[in-house]
Amino acid sequence: MPSFQVVDSYVNEGFKDTAEKIDSYPQKEHIIEMRDGDTLQVEMSVDGAQTLATLSPRITVTFHNVSKVINVPAKMIDPSSKERFIERKLLDQVSGQIQPGQVVAIMGPSGCGKTTLLNTLAGRALNGVTGNVWFNDQSYDRSMKRKLAYVLQQDLFFEKLTVKQQLTYTGLLRLSNHLSRKDKLAQVEKIIDQLHIRGCANTPITLISGGEKKRVNIGTELLTNPSVIFLDEPTSGLDSTSAVALIHVLRELAMQGKTIITSIHQPSSQIFQSFDQFILLADGKTIFMGKPSNALPYFTTLGHHSPPQYNPADYVMDLVNQDMKIREELKEAYLQNKINTNVKTISNQLQKQQQYQYSTAGRQYLLAEPSGDVADLTNPDNVNLIPSKHESKWPVGFLPQLLILFSRAFRLSGKTQFTRLSFIQAICISVITGLCWFRIDFAENTIPDRSSYIFFIMVFWPMNTLFGGLLSFPLERDVIEKERASGSYRLSSYFLAKSLAEGPLKLILPTLFLIISYWIANVNNNFGIFLAIVAFQLLSILVAESLGLLLGATMKNLEQAITAATILIMSLMLVGGFYVRNLPHWLGVWGKWLSFFKYSYDACLQLQFKGRHHYKCVGGSYVPSCRNNSNGTFVSEEALQYFDIGLSIGLNFLVLFGMFVGFRFLAYLSLRFIKNNSGRT
Numbered sequence: 112m113p114s115f116q117v118v119d120s121y122v123n124e125g126f127k128d129t130a131e132k133i134d135s136y137p138q139k140e141h142i143i144e145m146r147d148g149d150t151l152q153v154e155m156s157v158d159g160a161q162t163l164a165t166l167s168p169r170i171t172v173t174f175h176n177v178s179k180v181i182n183v184p185a186k187m188i189d190p191s192s193k194e195r196f197i198e199r200k201l202l203d204q205v206s207g208q209i210q211p212g213q214v215v216a217i218m219g220p221s222g223c224g225k226t227t228l229l230n231t232l233a234g235r236a237l238n239g240v241t242g243n244v245w246f247n248d249q250s251y252d253r254s255m256k257r258k259l260a261y262v263l264q265q266d267l268f269f270e271k272l273t274v275k276q277q278l279t280y281t282g283l284l285r286l287s288n289h290l291s292r293k294d295k296l297a298q299v300e301k302i303i304d305q306l307h308i309r310g311c312a313n314t315p316i317t318l319i320s321g322g323e324k325k326r327v328n329i330g331t332e333l334l335t336n337p338s339v340i341f342l343d344e345p346t347s348g349l350d351s352t353s354a355v356a357l358i359h360v361l362r363e364l365a366m367q368g369k370t371i372i373t374s375i376h377q378p379s380s381q382i383f384q385s386f387d388q389f390i391l392l393a394d395g396k397t398i399f400m401g402k403p404s405n406a407l408p409y410f411t412t413l414g415h416h417s418p419p420q421y422n423p424a425d426y427v428m429d430l431v432n433q434d435m436k437i438r439e440e441l442k443e444a445y446l447q448n449k450i451n452t453n454v455k456t457i458s459n460q461l462q463k464q465q466q467y468q469y470s471t472a473g474r475q476y477l478l479a480e481p482s483g484d485v486a487d488l489t490n491p492d493n494v495n496l497i498p499s500k501h502e503s504k505w506p507v508g509f510l511p512q513l514l515i516l517f518s519r520a521f522r523l524s525g526k527t528q529f530t531r532l533s534f535i536q537a538i539c540i541s542v543i544t545g546l547c548w549f550r551i552d553f554a555e556n557t558i559p560d561r562s563s564y565i566f567f568i569m570v571f572w573p574m575n576t577l578f579g580g581l582l583s584f585p586l587e588r589d590v591i592e593k594e595r596a597s598g599s600y601r602l603s604s605y606f607l608a609k610s611l612a613e614g615p616l617k618l619i620l621p622t623l624f625l626i627i628s629y630w631i632a633n634v635n636n637n638f639g640i641f642l643a644i645v646a647f648q649l650l651s652i653l654v655a656e657s658l659g660l661l662l663g664a665t666m667k668n669l670e671q672a673i674t675a676a677t678i679l680i681m682s683l684m685l686v687g688g689f690y691v692r693n694l695p696h697w698l699g700v701w702g703k704w705l706s707f708f709k710y711s712y713d714a715c716l717q718l719q720f721k722g723r724h725h726y727k728c729v730g731g732s733y734v735p736s737c738r739n740n741s742n743g744t745f746v747s748e749e750a751l752q753y754f755d756i757g758l759s760i761g762l763n764f765l766v767l768f769g770m771f772v773g774f775r776f777l778a779y780l781s782l783r784f785i786k787n788n789s790g791r792t
């Protein structure tokens with residue numbers, strides 16, 4: 112199990128000299144003989160090679176009559192509809208088979224169901240799905256997740272990390288504990304070379320090009336050496352050279368025996384011809400499934416002739432983008448041309464043939480659809496893809512996950528919180544605050560100033576932190592959901608690591624603020640009291656952060672969360688006992704007890720006037736014993752009579768601590784149970 116230091120040293124110095132270190136490891140070269148005679152050359156230690164080899168069996172993906180129906184709110188389709196929901200078919204009886212070593216494209220116009228099919232094949236968003244998907248001869252099971260990789264269309268990362276840091280953290284988290292650390296690092300190095308991203312390995316992701324980002328995205332998924340790789344429009348947003356380079360990488364991966372399935376929008380002629388087969392969809396139905404070189408001859412049999420010198424992919428896309436009637440004809444023609452049909456379909460076809468009178472001359476250009484029989488699934492490479500029961504669901508245990516995620520959160524948080532500007536801001540505000548309350552007199556007439564200083568310090572940083580906490584999950588949520596969808600780590604380890612790493616960092620600037628402003632303002636010379644006030648300020652910051660995290664995790668969108676936070680914080684501030692001393696009874700009886708400001712304010716007031724210091728009487732408006740004694744003195748604790756103090760210092764601390772733990776736990780539950788997805792398929 113790696114210690115935090117070790118994890119950090121990978122990610123830190125590892126980037127300076129990992130290559131050197133790896134060179135110095137006793138590398139062993141192994142040739143693994145596959146059952147069908149292919150060989151796989153692996154450069155790793157014995158353990159590493161064996162584990163990675165078992166992680167990547169060759170997998171044939173077979174799908175038969177896959178359909179997907181969802182209930183869409185009726186108003187979305189017809190605003191005048193009286194119904195609540197209308198059924199919508201996103202996929203309609205799509206079948207096919209994709210072998211290891213193939214790169215297969217799913218094509219079709221926007222909204223035809225490419226992503227839906229890809230998700231369904233990858234075992235994601237399975238609500239409303241019927242039909243069968245097999246990996247070799249086994250139906251999808253969640254435990255296969257690690258053998259399947261899904262490269263999302265958006266490149267979601269913590270962009271402040273460098274390419275190598277991103278891959279290293281992912282490798283440490285996602286590669287099995289059976290691999291030694293050096294093997295995990297070796298795998299990272301291998302992926303960097305394989306995807307040709309060595310040149311930008313030490314550049315922050317935010318600065319690299321779109322094509323490089325896409326390769327990092329693929330690299331992240333490739334680390335675990337998956338057998339099947341699904342990619343959602345990997346070339347979108349790339350220039351044609353980068354797109355060709357990317358497809359070249361996919362081809363190289365296929366040559367290692369991986370099964371590659373990608374959706375693609377409008378490929379260039381070169382890319383189009385490089386696919387082993389493509390599936391053309393329109394309105395969720397198959398229109399063509401076969402080799403790219405057979406597409407034009409197929410459509411010619413249906414009377415659609417491509418102009419010479421035209422990119423076949425463009426022609427095919429133009430065809431399916433044409434009017435509804437042509438699309439319907441193409442769908443019907445495909446049904447008739449399908450080779451493997453069951454009896455029922457044949458009789459349906461005959462009826463339709465009478466209607467449309469198509470020839471089936473195009474059949475020769477189509478690939479056979481699987482019939483759903485056992486015969487489709489016989490595969491020479493069949494291996495059990497479902498891990499044995501005693502194998503852990505997670506690649507690494509809870510504690511290593513915690514340490515790796517802690518290291519990452521610490522690094523990311525440090526980068527955002529300790530900028531030069533944040534230091535300048537903290538120092539300027541501290542000095543200005545100190546100057547505003549400069550060397551307050553120990554006198555009766557400064558009691559309101561003393562209380563306002565306390566209230567200010569108990570409000571300023573907590574408010575600041577609450578809004579920071581509010582943004583925390585919404586900004587990270589997509590990345591976390593992506594990582595968790597691939598089974599990288601527990602939510603609890605992420606949450607705990609984030610809390611442990613970010614909490615202390617959030618306290619450094621407020622402590623600096625208090626060190627400067629407290630002594631300039633001359634609050635209370637007792638060092639113990641100073642430390643206690645610091646402790647209360649830090650605790651109320653943690654409470655505020657927990658509340659921010661809770662709102663950020665609960666609210667569906669950031670605007671709602673900011674609105675809710677503003678209303679909440681203003682209300683809690685107003686009932687906190689500083690602004691309004693005589694709240695209306697109905698509000699005062701419970702309102703002030705909800706405000707965490709009240710607890711820290713009350714406690715710090717008591718601390719400030721603690722000890723038997725002698726203050727000068729001035730006029731007697733605040734302290735009763737000064738009323739007829741304008742030139743005398745009073746003991747500081749008497750000043751507390753002026754305030755409506757509720758609980759003792761210790762109880763205030765306990766309540767604040769309880770709020771900190773309670774809000775944090777609720778934030779965790781919200782993150783776990785409130786799904787924030789957009790409802791997409």
Ligand SMILES: Nc1ncnc2c1ncn2[C@@H]1O[C@H](COP(=O)(O)OP(=O)(O)OP(=O)(O)O)[C@@H](O)[C@H]1O
Pocket residue numbers: 181183201219220221222223224225226227228376790791792
């Ligand atoms: N939750 C949903 N509610 C309503 N419609 C949905 C939902 N999810 C998907 N759709 C619809 O399903 C259809 C297929 O969506 P999908 O994302 O699979 O298309 P696509 O072919 O990948 O499109 P694009 O190329 O534009 O990404 C689209 O018309 C989309 O609007």
